[in-house]
Amino acid sequence: MAHLIRHKLTNKLTNAAHTVSNKSQAKVSGVFARLGFQAATDEEGLGFAECDDLDYDYRQGMQMDVLQGEEEGGQMEGDGELEGDSHYQRDGTGPRPSSLKTAGSLEEDKPKITSWEAGWNVTNAIQGMFVLGLPYAILHGGYLGLFLIIFAAVVCCYTGKILIACLYEENEDGIKVRVRDSYVDIANACCAPRFPALGGHVVNVAQIIELVMTCILYVVVSGNLMYNSFPGFPVSQKAWSVVATAALLPCAFLKNLKAVSKFSLLCTLAHFVINILVIAYCLSRAREWAWEKVKFYIDVKKFPISIGIIVFSYTSQIFLPSLEGNMQKPSEFHCMMDWTHIAACVLKGLFALVAYLTWADATKEVITDNLPSTIRAVVNLFLVSKALLSYPLPFFAAVEVLEKSLFQDGGRALFPDCYGPGGQLKSWGLGLRVALVVFTLLMAVFVPHFALLMGLTGSLTGAGLCFLLPSLFHLKLQWRNLLWHHVFFDVSIFIIGGICAISGFIHSIEGLIEAFRYDIHD
Secondary structure, three states: OHHHHHHHHHHHHHHHHHHHHHHHHOOOOHHHHHHHHHHOOOOOOOOHHHHHHHOHHHOOOOEOOOOOOOHHHHHOOOOOOOOOOOOOEEOOEOOOOHHHOOHHHHHHHOOOEOHHHHHHHHHHHHOOHHHHHHHHHHHHHHHHHHHHHHHHHHHHHHHHHHHHHOOEEEOOOOOEEEOOOOHHHHHHHHHOOOOOOHHHHHHHHHHHHHHHHHHHHHHHHHHHHHHHHOOOOOOOHHHHHHHHHHHHHHHHHOOOOHHHHHHHHHHHHHHHHHHHHHHHHHHHOHHHOOHHHOOOOOOOOOHHHHHHHHHHOOOOHHHHHHHHHOEOOHHHHHHHHHHHHHHHHHHHHHHHHHHHHHHHHHOOOOHHHHOOHHHHHHHHHHHHHHHHHHOHHHHHHHHHHHHHHHOOOHHHOOOOOOEOOOOOEOHHHHHHHHHHHHHHHHHHHHOOOHHHHHHHHHHHHHHHHHHHHHHHHHHHHOHHHOOHHHHHHHHHHHHHHHHHHHHHHHHHHHHHHHHHHHHHHO
């Protein structure tokens, strides 16, 4: 009898240990790592942004409840389950997916990335195509604009770190354990227990807005670049945007980003080459630089728009939880964030300054439009190709978030599933995708102002996701462990971010209304 009791206790302890291990490892799907690594080749890193909903079964509404197995199942072997297996339920029903049956299969599906690869992801996210609008920010901000480029780098680096800190909690032994997996998990934890899903909805809405606005910006910049590349053609910027969108319609048929990701690395490398060419041209005209044009005062009406432009160029927080969770050495995350943001700060500051010094008050919204016509067309064609190939990434991410939230959320979905039994996209689901492409075109046609749209997006979602929410969540979840200077930093960032967001949003809206009236009269 004593032997039998010991045998039962041993089995239960072993099962409990394996259950805890499986539960902790099942939280992050291998899809995160695969999509994250593919997204590393795109300058916006937006493939990571979709991770919150691509692994939806382990996020909102998921109750990872371990069922207490029957006593006979714990003692018997070979009846269908491996030792230590546990059942996972969604809303209290349903078995655990077979694809996540053992810890070994999880490890095979989760290839880890080095700190250098993680740094490449972050670099691509914060040093993308939209740096072309930074010289325009210096036009309206002068030296304060340069200071803001440095300040935004410091703040975004800090908020990225505290956002990752919100993923961890100390256990009884004082050891930090990762208990959350995504930005949405953090938001939900802050709103629990009264509104456990409210935070996730807020983050998802902000994410969708940013993704769709990014798509619109790609269409706007494509039309702008083509119009300025061929000024002799009797084709307006809006017409070029229509042509660009016609080339983007096949995005509605995308099932995955495997094919697109093959071109992303070449696009990113081409973008760095273009930046070098622009800087080289500016350096060739160093004797003509207009240092006296760099102002110590600001354009009160337009500088808040510049704040949004600069903040938008640093947005990367939405995918950082997934990135850190897939690093081989998460302890190197802070160091990686430091050197990537220092490099971004230096390169952005130099690019914006030398470009503005070269063209001074003639600086345009997209700096390549200032280049001589002999090389402008070639450079702009490369940028248009890059913009069109980059469009599918945010588009696909936005589609995934919308489909998972509205059409594929089990019993909580607002609308019927847009996929058939065989996994085929239904005709009306395809129509919705086409409608989203057309919507980005309509926005680009009626609001063809790159800097204003970029400033609006940065003020609305960039400041919220990079400044406001991380500092607020850090104060809420880590209050007991914070030192006084951390509290001071968090409160200061929240206040400054709120002021920047409100002022930038108001002035961007005013600028868009004014531009819209001008377009009507024109």
